Amino acid sequence: MQWEIVIGLEIHAQLTTASKIFSGSATTFGAEPNTQASLVDLGMPGTLPVLNAQAVRNAVKFGLAIDAEIGMTNVFARKNYFYPDLPKGYQTSQMDHPIVGKGYLDITLEDGTVKRVGVTRAHLEEDAGKSLHEDFHGMSGIDLNRAGTPLLEIVSEPDMRSAKEAVAYAKTIHSLVRYLGICDGNMAEGSLRCDCNVSVRPKGQTEFGTRCEIKNVNSFRFIEKAINTEVQRQIELIEDGGKVVQETRLYDPNKDETRSMRSKEEANDYRYFPCPDLLPVVLEPSFIEEVRGELPELPQQKRERFESQFGLSTYDASVLSASRELADYFEQVQQTCGDAKLAANWVMGELSSLLNKEGLEIEQSPVSAAQLGGMILRIKDNTISGKIAKMVFEALAAGEGDSADEIIEAKGLKQVTDSGAIEAMLDEVLAANAAQVEQYRASDEAKRGKMFGFFVGQAMKASKGKANPQQVNDLLRKKLEG
Amino acid sequence: MHEKTLAELSQALQNKTLSSVELTQHYLKRIEQLDGSLNSYITVTAESALEQAAAADARIAAGNAGPLTGIPLAHKDLFCTQGQRTSCGSKMLDNFISPYESTVTQRFLDAGAVSLGKTNLDEFAMGSSTESSFYGPTRNPWDTDRVPGGSSGGSAAAVAGRLCVAATGTDTGGSIRQPAGFTALTGLKPTYGRVSRWGMVAYASSLDQGGPMARTAEDCALMLQVMAGFDAKDSTSVEQPVPDYSASLSDSLKGLRIGLPKEYFAAGLDAATSDAISAAVKQFQALGAEVREISLPNAELAIPAYYVIAPAEASSNLSRFDGVRFGYRCDHPADLTDLYKRSRAEGFGAEVKRRIMVGTYALSAGYYDAYYLKAQKIRRLIKNDFMAAYEQVDVILCPTSPTPAFKIGEKIDDPVSLYLTDIYTITANLAGVPGIALPAGFANGLPLGMQLLGPYFSEARLLNIAHQYQQVTDWHQRAPAGY
Numbered sequence: 035m036q037w038e039i040v041i042g043l044e045i046h047a048q049l050t051t052a053s054k055i056f057s058g059s060a061t062t063f064g065a066e067p068n069t070q071a072s073l074v075d076l077g078m079p080g081t082l083p084v085l086n087a088q089a090v091r092n093a094v095k096f097g098l099a100i101d102a103e104i105g106m107t108n109v110f111a112r113k114n115y116f117y118p119d120l121p122k123g124y125q126t127s128q129m130d131h132p133i134v135g136k137g138y139l140d141i142t143l144e145d146g147t148v149k150r151v152g153v154t155r156a157h158l159e160e161d162a163g164k165s166l167h168e169d170f171h172g173m174s175g176i177d178l179n180r181a182g183t184p185l186l187e188i189v190s191e192p193d194m195r196s197a198k199e200a201v202a203y204a205k206t207i208h209s210l211v212r213y214l215g216i217c218d219g220n221m222a223e224g225s226l227r228c229d230c231n232v233s234v235r236p237k238g239q240t241e242f243g244t245r246c247e248i249k250n251v252n253s254f255r256f257i258e259k260a261i262n263t264e265v266q267r268q269i270e271l272i273e274d275g276g277k278v279v280q281e282t283r284l285y286d287p288n289k290d291e292t293r294s295m296r297s298k299e300e301a302n303d304y305r306y307f308p309c310p311d312l313l314p315v316v317l318e319p320s321f322i323e324e325v326r327g328e329l330p331e332l333p334q335q336k337r338e339r340f341e342s343q344f345g346l347s348t349y350d351a352s353v354l355s356a357s358r359e360l361a362d363y364f365e366q367v368q369q370t371c372g373d374a375k376l377a378a379n380w381v382m383g384e385l386s387s388l389l390n391k392e393g394l395e396i397e398q399s400p401v402s403a404a405q406l407g408g409m410i411l412r413i414k415d416n417t418i419s420g421k422i423a424k425m426v427f428e429a430l431a432a433g434e435g436d437s438a439d440e441i442i443e444a445k446g447l448k449q450v451t452d453s454g455a456i457e458a459m460l461d462e463v464l465a466a467n468a469a470q471v472e473q474y475r476a477s478d479e480a481k482r483g484k485m486f487g488f489f490v491g492q493a494m495k496a497s498k499g500k501a502n503p504q505q506v507n508d509l510l511r512k513k514l515e516g
Numbered sequence: 517m518h519e520k521t522l523a524e525l526s527q528a529l530q531n532k533t534l535s536s537v538e539l540t541q542h543y544l545k546r547i548e549q550l551d552g553s554l555n556s557y558i559t560v561t562a563e564s565a566l567e568q569a570a571a572a573d574a575r576i577a578a579g580n581a582g583p584l585t586g587i588p589l590a591h592k593d594l595f596c597t598q599g600q601r602t603s604c605g606s607k608m609l610d611n612f613i614s615p616y617e618s619t620v621t622q623r624f625l626d627a628g629a630v631s632l633g634k635t636n637l638d639e640f641a642m643g644s645s646t647e648s649s650f651y652g653p654t655r656n657p658w659d660t661d662r663v664p665g666g667s668s669g670g671s672a673a674a675v676a677g678r679l680c681v682a683a684t685g686t687d688t689g690g691s692i693r694q695p696a697g698f699t700a701l702t703g704l705k706p707t708y709g710r711v712s713r714w715g716m717v718a719y720a721s722s723l724d725q726g727g728p729m730a731r732t733a734e735d736c737a738l739m740l741q742v743m744a745g746f747d748a749k750d751s752t753s754v755e756q757p758v759p760d761y762s763a764s765l766s767d768s769l770k771g772l773r774i775g776l777p778k779e780y781f782a783a784g785l786d787a788a789t790s791d792a793i794s795a796a797v798k799q800f801q802a803l804g805a806e807v808r809e810i811s812l813p814n815a816e817l818a819i820p821a822y823y824v825i826a827p828a829e830a831s832s833n834l835s836r837f838d839g840v841r842f843g844y845r846c847d848h849p850a851d852l853t854d855l856y857k858r859s860r861a862e863g864f865g866a867e868v869k870r871r872i873m874v875g876t877y878a879l880s881a882g883y884y885d886a887y888y889l890k891a892q893k894i895r896r897l898i899k900n901d902f903m904a905a906y907e908q909v910d911v912i913l914c915p916t917s918p919t920p921a922f923k924i925g926e927k928i929d930d931p932v933s934l935y936l937t938d939i940y941t942i943t944a945n946l947a948g949v950p951g952i953a954l955p956a957g958f959a960n961g962l963p964l965g966m967q968l969l970g971p972y973f974s975e976a977r978l979l980n981i982a983h984q985y986q987q988v989t990d991w992h993q994r995a996p997a998g999y
Contacts, residue, residue, distance in 0.1 A: 073616055077836040079609065080596045080618060080715040082750050112832050114879070116856055123835020176840070305879035307888060310721035310829050312751050 035273070036237035039265050040245075041200045042192035043257075044229040045207050046185045047217040048161065049092045055160050055184035056083030056126060063223050067177035071163075075182045077121030082311050085110075089184035090315065092216035093133045093158050094325045096186060099214055099332055100153050102137025104322055108158075108315040114305040118176050119163035127159035127187075129306045131314075134186075139210070140334055141202040142352035151203050152191030159185050180224075186216070192231065192242065197261035201254050204228055205356070208254075209333050213358045221252050228257055232264045233278070243268070244278040248285050248292055260285035264292045336361055344374030353382055359396045363403045370407020373414060380406055384427050401430045409438035421499050422447050451502045456509055459501065463492050464513060474514055482514075489514065517542055518678040519995065522587055522735035525681055529576055529586045536576070536586030540569035540630050543588045547632065547679050550999065555654045556664075556673035558593045559601050560633035568630040575628050583738050585628030590680040592671050593634035594641055595621045595726070596715040604717050605637040605649035605667075608837050608844045608863035618715020619747045620684060620726050627742045632680050636670030639865045640834065641691055641719040643667050644937045647928050648867040655924065656699060657996040658962055662921040665695030671729050672699040677999045682730035682739050686716060688723045689822055690916070690941025693953035696729055697916030697965020700955040700994060702982060703729040704736045707972045708948035709754035711740075712747030718833040720826035721752075723945040732992050733954065733982035737761035740975060756973060764976045765983040770804035772981065774968075775909030777812045780940055786919040788959035793915060793966050796956045796985070800913070803984055810905045810912065814897040815943055821898070822942045823935060824878045824891035830868075831875030837863065870931065899947040906971045911981060915940050916953045916965035944969050952978040955991035963991070 054061055057074035074081045090108075097104045111129035134156035140148050161183040166175035188207060194200045208226055211217035218225050233245035246268070251260050263285070268278050282301075283292040331339075333355050340351035340361075354364045360381070367377040385406065389399060409426055412418050418426060418438075426438050426447065435441035442448055450456060464471050467489070474485050493506050517525065517539060528534040544562050551557055565588065572586035596602045596614035603609045617625070624631065638648040646654040646669025656664040657677035664673040668685030672695035675683050685692040687705035696703030704727045711726040718724060728739030741762065746755040776797070781790060797807050839845035839859025846862055849855035864872070878887035905912060917937050927934040944951040949969055956966040970978045986992050 076841060078596075078615065078842070079602070079604070079612070079717040079836065080614075080713075082714055082752075084749065084751050114832050114835060116835065116838060118838075118840050118852065121836060121841060123838060124832050303881045305832070305876065305881075305884075307828060307832070307879050307884070310752075311718075 037234045037265075037269050038237045038239075039195055039197075039261075040192045040233045040235065040242055041194040041197070041261060042231040043190045043194070043200060043203060044231070045188045045190075045204065046227045046229075047188060047207070047211050048225040049089050049184040049186055049216055050218055051086055051088040051092065051184055053086060054182035055086045055089045055158065057182050059182065061183050063220075063225075065179055067166075067175070068179060071178035071181060075121065075178050077123070083126060083309075085312060085315060086184060089158055090133065090317070091325055092184075092214075093156065093186050094317070094322060095214045095216055095329060096156060096188070096211065097134035097137065098322070098326050098329060099210055100134070100137035100139055102153060102156070103135035104317065105131050105133045105135060106317045107131055108133050108317070110158075110309045110312045110315075111306045112309045115302045117162065118174060119165045119178070119181065121163065121178060121181055125160060125162065126309055126312070128157035132157035139203065139206050141199070141206045142337070142348065143199065143202055146347065146349040148348070149199065151193045154189045154191055156186050156188040159187055161185050192233075197258040197265070200230065200261055201258050204254060204257055206333070209356050213330060213333055215330075221254075224252065227252055230257060230261055230264075232261055232268070234265055234268045234272070244280050246278065246280065246292070247282045249282055249295060251285055256285060256287050259287065259290060260292060263290055267292065330358070344368065344378070346374060346378055350378050350382065354378060357396065363396050363399070366403035367407040367410065370404055371410035371414065373410060376410050376413065377407070380410060380427075384424065388431055400433065401427065405430050405437060412438050412442060416449060416451065416502065418442060418447055418449055419499065419503055422449065425499075447500060449502050450497060450500050451505060453505060453509065456497075456501050456505050457513075459496055460493055460506070460509055460513055463489065463496050467492060471514065486511070486514070518546060521731050522681045522738055523583075523732070525587060526583045526738070529572075530581065532576065536569040536572040536588075536630060537566060539586065540565050540588045540632070543632055543680060550677060551674075551679055553655060553660055554657060554673045554677050554679070555652055556635055556670045556677060556679055557590065557633045558603055558605065558636050558649075558651050558670065561600060561631060565630050565632050568625075568628075572628045572630060582627050584624065584742055586630060587681050588630040588632050589624060590632050590635045590671060590674045590683040591621055591624075592637055592668050592683065592685050594637060594686055594717050595684060596717065597621050597631070597634065600634065602634070602717070603650070604641070605639045605651060606864065606868070607650040610650060610844065612843050614715075616715065619712035619749065620716065620743050622715075623742050623745075624684075629742070635668070635674050635683060638667035638669070639868050640717070640830070641667040641686055641688055641724075642830070642867050642871050644690070644694055644934055645922075645924075645927065646670060646673075646695075647924060648865055650865060653924055656921050657999050658699060659921065661923055662962070663698070663924050665698035665917070665921060667691040668703075668729060669695050672696060672701055672703075675699070675701055675729055675731065676996060678995065682728060682735050684726060684739075684743070685729045686719075686724055686726045687941075687945065688719050688725075688826060689945050690938045692727050692729055693916045693941050693951055693965070693967050694938065696953040697955075697967070698921040698963060700958075700963035700965075700991060701729055701731060702733050702736050702952065702954045702986075702992060703727065704740060704952045704975065704978065705944060705950060706740065706744060706975055707754070707950045708945075709752050710756075710950070710973065710975065711743045712745070712750045712753050714747055714749040718829075720829040721833060722829060723822075723826060725945070733952065733979050733986055734762070734765060736952070737765060737979045737983070740979070744975070759976045761976050761979050764980045767980045767984075768804060769800065769981060769984050772800070772805040772911070773909040774800055774805050774807045775810035775905055775912045776807060777815065777905070777912060777914055778809050779812055779815045780914040784918050784939075785915060788957075789915050789917075789919070789964045792957035792959070792964040793913065796966055797913070799985060799988055800981075803988065807913075808909065810908055812898070812901045812905060812912075812943065814894065814901050817894045818898055818942045818946055819935060819939055821891040821894035822938070822946060823874065824887045825895065825946075827871040827875030828878045828888050828891075829875065831872045831879065834864075834868070834872055839863070867931070895946045898943055902943070902947045902949055902969075902971075910970070911974070911978065912969040914967060914969070916967045917941070920959060920962035920964055940967070948972065950975050950978060952982050954982045954985065957991055958994070
C-alpha cells in the first residue's frame with residue numbers, strides 16, 4: 035500500500051529577554067544551579083507574577099512576521115500538574131486567547147519548490163526548571179535557573195508530508211526567530227525545542243490517522259531521523275494488522291528508535307483555568323504598529339529581493355537568505371565585486387565547504403567578505419583565473435595575506451596574458467610532445483577534439499596555471515591546425 | 517493603657533506621655549497572662565517587638581514619627597514576615613521561615629509600627645471559625661466557649677481581648693467582617709486591588725484582600741492609610757490615588773442613601789440581629805440618612821458560586837506545597853508519588869483537603885463548564901446586582917452573619933452549615949466591592965455585627981459612615997469582661 039505521512043510540529047522557542055517572563059531574574063544559560071531563581075521562580079508562598087513586556091513584544095514580532103492575527107486580549111491560564119521542576123505546581127501559559135493566531139510560513143524544499151505551511155497559533159508560556167538525575171545517588175537534583183524563562187510555543191498545522199519538509203519548516207522557523215532577534219536558536223542549549231506529531235494514512239484517504247507525539251527532539255538531524263523511524267514503526271504496525279495508539283513517545287538517537295512515554299489515557303487532566311494573579315493583557319493597535327515598524331527585512335522578503343535584484347535562482351536565493359548573517363556576508367561580497375552570480379557561487383561553494391570542514395559559523399569565517407569580494411574582482415579583470423583563485427582563497431583562509439592582491443603579488447600568481455610569452459611556452463610544449471602532435475594531425479575531427487584537452491593540460495601545467503586559459507586555447511588551436 | 521484606642525495611644529505616644537517600649541511591654545505581658553485561654557497568637561515575637569518599640573521611641577524623639585509609629589499591632593499569620601515563621605495555621609508550613617517580607621507588613625515596618633506577633637487563623641484562611649488551625653482553635657473573649665469567627669479569628673480575638681491595639685486580617689469570603697461582627701470590632705475589607713497581595717499567602721487569588729481590624733472606624737482609617745496603595749509586585753493591584761481616610765471621618769451623613777437588600781432580611785436571620793439593625797437604621801435616619809429597600813436578586817447564588825471559585829483557585833494555589841522545596845515533607849518517601857501523596861496528606865488538614873478536592877473536581881475536564889464557568893457567570897450577575905443597586909443608593913446595610921458567635925465544635929462537623937454563616941459577606945468578595953463591619957448591639961452578652969457595603973474605592977465614605985455611627989453609639993466601647 036502507498037502511505038502518506040502527515041506531520042505537524044510544536045516548536046518551543048526561548049525568547050531572548052534579559053529577565054524571566056514573570057520575574058526579574060536573569061535568563062543567562064549555564065549559570066550555577068539555582069543562582070538565577072528568585073522568590074517568584076521558586077514558587078514561594080505569597081509571591082505573584084508580573085508579566086515581562088519584552089516577551090509580549092517578541093511574540094508580537096513573530097506574529098507579524100508570519101502574517102498572523104495578533105490576539106489583542108491576552109489571557110494567561112494555569113496548566114496544573116505536579117512535577118519537581120515545576121515549582122508552583124502549574125505552568126502559566128495561554129489557552130483560549132493566544133497572542134498569535136492563524137498565520138503561515140513559506141518553506142523552500144530542496145528541489146527549489148516553495149510550500150506554504152500553516153501556523154495554527156503561537157502562545158506565550160513559562161519554561162520549567164530542570165531535573166538532574168545524574169550525580170545524585172537515589173535522589174534527583176532540581177535546578178530552577180530555567181524556570182520562568184519565556185517561551186513562545188509555535189504550533190503548526192499538520193501540513194507537512196515528509197521528514198524533509200518537517201526539517202525545512204523547522205529550519206525556516208529557526209531562521210525567522212533569529213532574523214527577528216527574538217530567540218538565539220541555540221538548539222544544543224535548548225533554546226529551540228521541537229515536538230513532532232506524526233501519523234500515516236493510506237494515500238487518498240482524507241481522514242488523518244492516529245498520531246503520536248515525539249517529545250523534545252533537539253536537532254534538525256534528529257527531527258528527520260525520529261520522524262522517519264516513527265513513520266516506519268507506524269507503517270509496520272498497521273501492515274502487521276496492529277493499530278497506532280495515540281501517545282507521547284521519546285526518540286532515542288543512540289538506538290534510533292522511539293519508545294512510549296505515556297498513553298492518552300495516562301495523560302494529565304491539566305485543569306486549565308484563567309490565572310487569577312494576572313489580569314487580561316489588552317494590546318493597543320498603536321503598540322502593534324510600533325512593533326511592526328521594528329521588523330527587519332524577513333527571510334522571505336530577502337529571498338525574493340535576491341531573486342529579482344540579483345537574478346539568482348530560487349534555490350540559491352533561499353540558501354543565501356537562510357540566515358541573516360549569511361545574507362549580510364553575501365551582500366557585502368556582492369557590493370565589493372559587483373557580480374552577484376560570482377559572489378553567490380563563491381559563498382555557496384568554496385566558502386561553505388571551508389566553513390563546513392572547519393565547523394565554523396559564517397560570523398567566524400577566516401575569509402572576510404571584503405577579502406572574498408576583492409578576490410572576485412581580480413577574477414573579473416582577468417588578473418587571475420578561476421583555478422588560481424582557488425589557490426588565492428586557500429591562502430587567504432590560511433592567513434597568508436591581508437588581501438587577494440597581496441597574495442597574488444607575493445606568490446607571483448598574476449595571469450600571463452602576453453601572447454608572445456604564451457606562444458613561446460606553447461612551442462616548447464609542442465616540441466616536447468612531438469609524437470602526440472603527429473598523431474593529432476593524422477586524426478579525424480572527432481578524435482582531435484578529445485586530444486585537444488591533453489595539450490591544454492600540458493600547457494597549463496607548464497605555465498603553473500598562470501596562462502590565460504582562453505588565450506592558451508586560441509593559440510594552441512592555431513598552432514596545431516597550422 | 518490597653519483600654520485606649522489606636523488614635524488615643526498615637527496621641528499619647530506623640531505627646532510622650534507614654535513610650536512605645538512601655539506600651540509594648542504592657543501588651544506582651546497581657547499576651548503572656550491572657551492568651552493561654554484565647555489562643556489568638558501562633559507566634560509572639562517579643563524580642564523584635566521590643567527592638568521595634570525602642571526604634572519607634574527614637575523616631576518619635578527625633579520628630580519624624582507617623583500616626584502608627586510605636587503602635588503594637590499583630591498580623592494574621594498569612595502575611596509573610598522575613599525571618600519569622602509564617603505558618604498559615606497549617607502543619608504544612610509549621611517549619612516555614614519566610615525569606616521575605618509582605619508588602620503590607622513592610623509598610624507597617626516603614627511606618628514604625630511594632631509587631632507583637634502572628635495571629636491564629638483557619639488553616640490557609642479556609643474557614644469561618646478559626647477551628648481548623650493546626651495550632652488549635654482560638655476562643656472568643658466575649659465567651660470563651662464560643663468561636664471568634666474566622667478565618668481572621670486570631671486577629672479578632674487579639675484585638676477584642678486587648679492583646680494588641682489593632683491587627684491585620686484578610687477577607688476572601690468574609691474573613692475580616694464576620695469575626696469583627698462576632699467580637700464587637702470594626703473591620704474593613706477594601707476594594708479588590710486596593711491593598712497589595714504580595715506576600716499574603718494566597719487562598720483564592722481573585723477574592724483575597726487584606727484589611728484592618730480595630731476597635732473603631734477611626735482606627736481602621738489610620739491602619740488602612742498605611743496598607744492601601746499600588747504595588748508593582750502585584751499585577752492585580754490598582755493604580756489609584758489613596759485619599760486621606762481620616763480627613764473625611766467627620767463628614768455629615770445628611771442625604772446619604774442607604775439600601776437594605778430585602779433578600780438579606782428574610783428567613784434564617786437571627787431575630788436579635790434583625791432588631792439591632794432596625795435600631796441602627798433609626799440611628800442613621802437620625803443622622804440624616806435616607807433608608808430604602810433594594811434588591812440583590814442573585815444573592816442566593818453567592819454561596820454555591822463562591823464554593824466553586826474559591827476552591828478551584830485554592831486547588832491550584834496550594835499545589836506548590838508538595839514537599840519538594842519548603843514546608844512539610846513526609847518521612848522516608850518511597851518515590852516521587854509517595855513524597856507528594858504523603859507530604860500533602862499529612863501536611864494539610866481536613867478542610868483544606870476538602871476544598872482542594874472540590875476545586876480539582878470543578879476544574880476537571882468535562883465539569884469545567886458546568887461548575888467553574890457557570891460560577892463565573894453568577895459572579896458577573898452578582899456584580900451587576902451591586903452596580904444596579906449603587907445607582908439607587910450610596911451604601912448597602914446588612915448583617916455580617918445570620919447569628920452571633922456559635923459554640924466551638926457546634927458546626928465543625930457540618931461543613932455546609934458552616935459555609936452558610938458567610939451568606940451575607942461573600943457577595944462583596946465576588947463583586948470586589950469594599951465592606952466595613954461594625955458592632956450594632958449585643959444579645960445575651962454576645963456582640964451583634966452589621967456591615968456597610970459601598971461601590972469600588974468608597975473606603976473613605978464607609979469609614980466616615982461607620983465613624984459617625986460610632987459618635988452616637990457606644991457598642992464599640994464595650995470590652996469583654998476580664999479583658
